[in-house]
Amino acid sequence: MDLNPKQQEVREWLARRQAILLAHNYQPGEIQDIADLTGDSLGLSIEAAQTTAAVIVFCGVRFMAETAAILCPDKLVLLPRLDVGCYMADTITAAALRTRKAELPGVPVVTYVNSYAEVKAESDICCTSANAVRVVNSLPEPRVLMVPDRNLALYTARHTSKEVLYWQGCCNIHDNFTRAEAEACKAAHPEAIFMAHPECRPEVLNLAEVIRSTSGMLVYARQSTQSEFIVGTEMGLIHALQKENPDKRFYCPSSCLLCPDMKRISLDDVISALRELQHVIQIPEATRLKALTAVNRMLAVPRD
Ligand code: SF4
Structure with a gap:
């Protein structure tokens, strides 16, 4: 190149x-x-x-x-x-999480990696959008608190028998993507597979054929025999998808799906x-070590 x-x-x-x-x-x-x-x-x-x-x-x-x-x-x-x-990361602070933890003794905190080190340091375990269900299911407790993404927590709750309490945070980029926009894009491209990120709202995920993290979407598109895809995540991913799959077509369903940061x-x-x-x-060393413990616990969860 x-x-x-x-x-x-x-x-x-x-x-x-x-x-x-x-x-x-x-x-x-x-x-x-x-x-x-x-x-x-x-x-x-x-x-x-x-x-x-x-x-x-x-x-x-x-x-x-x-x-x-x-x-x-x-x-x-x-x-x-x-x-x-x-x-999303700005919707929670370590102090606010400490307050909530005090209200929920014995309830483990599962923190999405899209959070600051101080918040990870207050957590029992981290998760990604790809492994959230597996991480929650790995815990012995019947109730968990997931922070900060409400939509990822609601998605996880659908796929576990545990009670999932959630924080009122979200990624505004994914949360502003509407069901109507997804429907319009599907109508415009009826042959396309709709891939959506778990940070999207539940009513949008209900329309998706495939729910995946960004890495999961790359794998899915690479392995799929289909040739058209609607990409329900930040539009920057389309660059990598298109580069890897020059003969396939990828559609962005909403102009909201652009993160200025x-x-x-x-x-x-x-x-x-x-x-x-x-x-x-x-990162202050004490914070780093606590955050590292939460990340390492996640990495130790066996894959399916
Ligand atoms: S897309 Fe932007 S706002 Fe949303 S989680 Fe990623 S960095 Fe945060």
């Missing part, structure tokens, strides 16, 4: 700093195209921990860079901009991050 001059400059800086570039599936295409690794936030961090690179540049949002810092304490984790927040980092920001070695993501 031909690189433009700025992409070339990023690659040169990466070599000079012995760094690797991680890009989330929702990042702009020009960043995904030059990344060493692309994927979901946890998968990227797990892979990054296994590399010999001294520096990790994380193109995603802040909680994702924090996850890399939790899993890779011996590496310098850089976030090219500090103003890359997340609506995920599109904020530019190639100039990445060059500055590498030149200045900024912005270093550091």
Whole structure:
């Protein structure tokens, strides 16, 4: 693939700093195209921990860079901009979670990885959108509290016999995607398979043929014999889907499915991050260790 001059400059800086570039599936295409690794936030961090690179540049949002810092304490984790927040992660704080825990003694807290390190540190175990049901079913208690995504909790509740209490948080990008938009897209593309992310509302998930995480959608589309897909998640994933499957067609069902925080980092920001070695993501060690325990408990849950 031909690189433009700025992409070339990023690659040169990466070599000079012995760094690797991680890009989330929702990042702009020009960043995904030059990344060493692309994927979901946890998968990227797990892979990054296994590399010999001294520096990790994380193109995603802040909680994702924090996850890399939790899993890779011996590496310098850089976030090219500090103003890359997340609506969902901001719906909960460690203090608010402590208050709720006090009201629910004996109820384990299952925290979606889309959360800040301090919140993970207050949790019994983490989960992803791909393994939430498995994680909840692995716990011995009959009741769990899932935070912060209400829609992921409601989806999980449908697939477990346990009582699932939830936090009133959501990803506004997925939550604003309506049933009417999904119906309209299905009517426009009657042959297409509708893939939806569990962060979507239940009435949208009811219309989906396939409910998957972003990584799950990539696997599904790759393996499917179908040629058309409606992609019910942030539209950045379509870049990776289309690149992997040039002969298949992918449709975005709603203009809402665009996360401004995920599109904020530019190639100039990445060059500055590498030149200045900024912005270093550091987690206080006590918080990191507690958060790591919650992540490791999740990773220890056996696969089906
Ligand atoms: S898509 Fe949603 S969960 Fe992901 S970073 Fe944006 S607001 Fe957060």
